[in-house]
Amino acid sequence: MSKKPPQADPFRIAETGTIPKKPVVISGLPDVGLVGLLAASEMISSLKLNEVGAIESDLLPPMIVLHAGVPKSPVRVFADKSLVVIISETAIPVPLLRPLANGLVDWALRKGAELMLSLGGMAVANRQDIDAPKVFAALSEMALEPRLKGAAEILEEGYIVGAYGLMLRKCTEVSLPAITLLTQAYYNYPDPVAAAAALNTVNKILDLNVDVSGLLRRGEEIRLRSKDMMHRTQEELARMNKAHEYDLPPLYG
Amino acid sequence: MSVESKKVSRDEYGGQPETSAMHGSGWNVAAACIEPLYNVLVAATEVLLTIDLPYVTEKSVKLRCPANDVVEIYAETSRKITFKDLGVKHRHGEFTCYHARIRIPVPVDEARINSKFKRGVLEVHIPRLK
Numbered sequence: 615m616s617k618k619p620p621q622a623d624p625f626r627i628a629e630t631g632t633i634p635k636k637p638v639v640i641s642g643l644p645d646v647g648l649v650g651l652l653a654a655s656e657m658i659s660s661l662k663l664n665e666v667g668a669i670e671s672d673l674l675p676p677m678i679v680l681h682a683g684v685p686k687s688p689v690r691v692f693a694d695k696s697l698v699v700i701i702s703e704t705a706i707p708v709p710l711l712r713p714l715a716n717g718l719v720d721w722a723l724r725k726g727a728e729l730m731l732s733l734g735g736m737a738v739a740n741r742q743d744i745d746a747p748k749v750f751a752a753l754s755e756m757a758l759e760p761r762l763k764g765a766a767e768i769l770e771e772g773y774i775v776g777a778y779g780l781m782l783r784k785c786t787e788v789s790l791p792a793i794t795l796l797t798q799a800y801y802n803y804p805d806p807v808a809a810a811a812a813l814n815t816v817n818k819i820l821d822l823n824v825d826v827s828g829l830l831r832r833g834e835e836i837r838l839r840s841k842d843m844m845h846r847t848q849e850e851l852a853r854m855n856k857a858h859e860y861d862l863p864p865l866y867g
Numbered sequence: 868m869s870v871e872s873k874k875v876s877r878d879e880y881g882g883q884p885e886t887s888a889m890h891g892s893g894w895n896v897a898a899a900c901i902e903p904l905y906n907v908l909v910a911a912t913e914v915l916l917t918i919d920l921p922y923v924t925e926k927s928v929k930l931r932c933p934a935n936d937v938v939e940i941y942a943e944t945s946r947k948i949t950f951k952d953l954g955v956k957h958r959h960g961e962f963t964c965y966h967a968r969i970r971i972p973v974p975v976d977e978a979r980i981n982s983k984f985k986r987g988v989l990e991v992h993i994p995r996l997k
Contacts (some may be wrong), residue, residue, distance in 0.1 A: 618946075649974060742985045802906055803919040803988065834921035834987065839953045841904055841919075848904075 619785075624710070625674045625717035627691065631666030637698040638729045638820060639722045642707055643777055644847040645798030646735030646856070648840050652699045652809035652829065653733050658692045660824045663699055667691035669717075673710035679703050682858045697820075698725075706777060708853045714778035723790055730754075730785055731819070733812050735799035737792040737859070745867035747798035747811045750841070754785040754792035765818040766795055771863055775856045793819070802848045804840035806833045894950075896960035897915075901948075903940070903965045907972070914975050916991040920965055922948060925984040930991065932977035938969045938991065 616660035642654020657663070678685040686689035688704040706714060722730055735749060751766035752774060753759065759768060774782065778794045795815055799808035810826035817824055829836065893902035905918040920928070922944040929941045942965045949961045974996040982991040 674934050718976060800919070800988070801916075803904055807986075835953070837919065837921040837987070838901075838948065841901075842905060845893065 623670070624713035625673075626670045627667050627717070627721050628670055628687075629667040629691075631664055631693065632689075633666055633698060633725055634693055634695050636726045636728045637693065637696055637722075638653075638731055639698045639700065639718070639725075639727045639817070641718065641730070641732040641778070641781070642699065642701045643732075643734070644702055644843060645776055645778070645851065646737045646801055647797075647803065647805035647808050648820035648844055648847065649735035649797050649799050649805055649808045649812055651701055651703075651843070652804065652836060652840070653794045653812045654699050654824065656809065656813060657697075657699055657816070657824050658701065658828055660828075661694060661697070661822075663692035663694050663697065665690055666693045666698075669700070670716070671710055671713065673707055673713065675707065677704065696721075698727075700754055703843070705843070705850040708850060711777045711854065712780060715777045716784055717783055718777075719788065719790060721783040723788060727790060730781065730790060731816065732781060732792070732794040733816070734776075734778050734794065734796050735801075735805065735808055736796040737742045737801035737856075740785060741798065741800045741805070744798055746748075747808045749798075749811055750796045750814045752782055752794040752796065754782055754790065758791055758793060761791075761793065761819060763818050765815040769796065772861050773861060773863065775858050776854055778849075802844060802851075804837045804844050806830065882985055894960065894962070895966075896962075898966070899961060899963045900966040901944075901962050901964070902967055905940075905967060905969055907969065909973055911995075913995055914971055914973065914993045916969060916971075916993070918965075918967070918969075918989040918991070919987065920984075921987050922946065923965065923987065928982075928984060928989055930980065930982060930989075932980060932993075933968075935974060935977050935996075936971050936978075938980075938993070939967070940969065940973060940989070941966050942989075 642650040644651045669689035679688045689702040692699045749766040752768040752769045782794050797808045797812040799805040808828040810829040813824050813826045876915040902919050908915040909919045923942045927943040931939050947961050950958045
């Protein structure tokens with residue numbers, strides 16, 4: 615009898631610490647302008663969140679990232695008593711997007727999450743001319759609008775390409791409340807100002823007080839430090855046809 | 868910011884041949900130069916090129932077109948930048964400039980190039996040739 619080849623393990627969260635009950639799960643995955651990653655990283659350091667897990671996948675590049683000399687997965691989970699924040703320090707390969715989106719929502723459901731909050735960027739051509747980037751919100755159900763507290767404008771029509779779009783749809787299917795915040799940003803340049811705008815909106819929605827001044831003060835350093843990450847991310851954005859988000863949906867109601 | 872459209876030799880800025888523009892990682896220690904992130908958008912009447920240049924002031928930006936399908940950007944940084952400044956201890960090198968040779972995919976009128984610099988991003992407009 616021939617042996618079956620080992621199956622690839624597309625998604626697994628290895629928990630190493632305490633996950634809070636009924637958490638708000640915030641995703642800061644790298645995409646347009648690295649808005650989500652920069653904002654979530656600032657949250658982690660500002661709120662002094664603890665590392666509580668890592669995402670393992672055979673679809674991730676064969677790599678680790680060293681922090682304080684300790685080897686870690688580039689996709690990690692942080693938490694305090696009510697928040698869970700997920701970040702990735704590597705561009706998410708396109709084949710991983712669907713398992714990641716489904717796996718994260720399934721995991722959040724098992725943890726009894728009360729809200730999935732995803733942070734991303736919305737590319738705008740005239741970003742240089744925008745002083746205060748606007749934040750848009752796509753909701754898993756319109757009943758969530760009051761939770762925005764007027765801090766974001768609802769996105770009613772359009773495409774969302776990538777993990778966040780898939781997560782939002784899955785959350786709708788399983789009735790897990792979800793908000794995807796998309797902040798006006800440079801498409802392929804790290805945008806700490808947009809990340810600060812996103813964080814201000816998160817502060818309002820969740821009644822937090824994350825300090826965004828570091829993102830603004832260290833803007834040039836952050837842009838340069840994130841240059842290579844942005845370059846890798848841009849390659850994946852092209853592979854997933856992110857530019858589709860510029861298209862107008864053909865159907866009307 | 869200076870803009871030149873005359874044809875110049877490839878090495879006038881101590882530059883790299885186009886094929887090695889990314890230097891693998893974009894950090895050319897030997898030349899103390901960083902390859903910036905850039906974007907080329909071909910529109911109906913013009914080519915819009917943007918380049919991200921943190922730690923650069925407008926007056927240090929030099930642009931030229933050594934050929935009618937290449938734009939070359941050179942900019943000195945406002946201060947010396949080291950890997951250590953960026954939190955990297957296992958690599959050594961310091962950087963004082965950005966440099967890139969950017970291939971333009973359609974014919975353009977390089978004599979009518981114009982640009983603006985705002986929030987650390989250089990925006991270059993070059994009319995397409997009809």
